[in-house]
Amino acid sequence: MGNHNLDALWSHTKELVPDSVETLKEYLRFPTVSAQNTAIPETVQYVVKMINETGGETKILDDLGGNPVVYGFFAAGPNGDSAKTLLFYNHYDVQPPDPLDEWNSEPFNPAVVDGILYARGVADNKGDLVARLTALKVLQKADGGLPCNVKFLVEGEEEIGSPNLAPYLKKYQDLFQADACIWEFGGKDENERINMVAGVKGMAYLELTSVGAAIDMHSSVGAYVDNAAWRLVQALATMKNQQNEILVEGFFDGITEPTDAERQAVQALPFDEEAVDSLYGLTRPLITAAKGEDPREAMVFQPTMTICGLVSGYTGEGSKTVLPKSAKAKIDCRLVPGQDPDHIEECVKKHLIKHGFTDIEVTSVNGQKAYRSDFNHPFVAHVMKTAKEVYQHEAVLAPNSAGTGPMYEFGEYLKLPIVSTGVGWVESKAHAPNESIRLQDFEEGVVHMAHMLSGFAKALQSEQQIAESL
Incomplete structure (x- = not known):
């Protein structure tokens, strides 16, 4: 034209x-x-x-x-x-x-x-x-x-x-x-x-639930009653380490390697770290910096595992000494071509069982390839x-x-x-x-x-x- x-x-x-x-x-x-x-x-x-x-x-x-x-x-x-x-x-x-x-x-x-x-x-x-x-x-x-x-x-x-x-x-x-x-x-x-x-990217959105009792309890009974919130936090900590590496066995199965053209396209993408810091008001360095990775490649080619939300016990103003009966976490896994959300769900379930968290219930909220x-x-x-x-x-x-x-x-x-x-x-x-x-x-x-x-x-x-x- x-x-x-x-x-x-x-x-x-x-x-x-x-x-x-x-x-x-x-x-x-x-x-x-x-x-x-x-x-x-x-x-x-x-x-x-x-x-x-x-x-x-x-x-x-x-x-x-x-x-x-x-x-x-x-x-x-x-x-x-x-x-x-x-x-x-x-x-x-x-x-x-x-x-x-x-x-x-x-x-x-x-x-x-x-x-x-x-x-x-x-x-x-x-x-x-x-x-x-x-x-x-x-x-x-x-x-x-x-x-x-x-x-x-x-x-x-x-x-x-x-x-x-x-x-x-x-x-x-x-x-x-x-x-x-x-x-x-x-x-x-x-x-x-x-x-x-x-x-x-695709997604496997999961909900993890820990239930320890029928009712919330006085926090003093924490001397002898297990804490559902701690239980869930400990389970989550087995899935990703302090280096932000995903530790779930089978999580990376089937990934399709990017083509040369796709890699070249990503290398040509602009990325302004200062602008990202300013936009989001970040308080810590990018996790890719500690891992020596290119944030552009991470955004396009790498899967993620994110805790989107945690709910348990009392979260209002002031204090309430309570031992919560249950705890729940929302987990968002962004997937790349070749990964299957149903497979990711099964891998997470097997991982928790392997690490002794047989009581943690895993349910799928939605999944997309x-x-x-x-x-x-x-x-x-x-x-x-x-x-x-x-x-x-x-x-x-x-x-x-x-x-x-x-x-x-x-x-x-x-x-x-x-x-x-x-x-x-x-x-x-x-x-x-x-x-x-x-x-x-x-x-x-x-x-x-x-x-x-x-x-x-x-x-x-x-x-x-x-x-x-x-």
């Missing part, structure tokens, strides 16, 4: 963005917290309304359990290539807004301050869906309309691990079939570089190229993010390349109080999606021509 056409996309976007921001604000007012099962039906209807008002066809899929999956379809325009289809993946559910006292505004009452839009779910992931629909409106204003077919899959359980998505993908894989997929998230880093990924797209696919290069042209800045593409999503199932059932990009920024604070996006980033994200779609069919035709010549 030439500069003249890119200029036209910018012009159309600036016309449409004010109304789109108002639409986004309405969308953000729904407290769609999947963990609490709130506002699901009304949010589904609003997603359908947005797609229909953009000119698309919709179907609500709700026959396989869980929150409904919304399907959207837009046909290529008269000058478009109806043989090529791009799929957008988004989710309409959000994280709980807690802790509420740390918000500077009401989490479900969107507020704009100095060009920044604050609300729960604005970065993860409601802003991206509205930006993508706006990009379609931009293209519809151009001669010939949409340059290819466009589909949407918008689900409502991503924030609780997408437990019911796989059956929908399996049953409706023909409906969602496409040539490539743009994933849900992305944003700019501390140096204003757009960061994108072509994969995600990791996924990486083919880094050499023309679609990956096309998304990168168009990002640089729109943002007029260096773009960063990693083989996978450090986070997790149901990308493996998309690769398994739809067998298509995937790149994730979005309208977030370094201060978006997804999952935290004061979640936000900048309106300028929203506008640029709209233009990028429109520009990317404009050359999408041509980029994939080149791949087909190469394949046919072999």
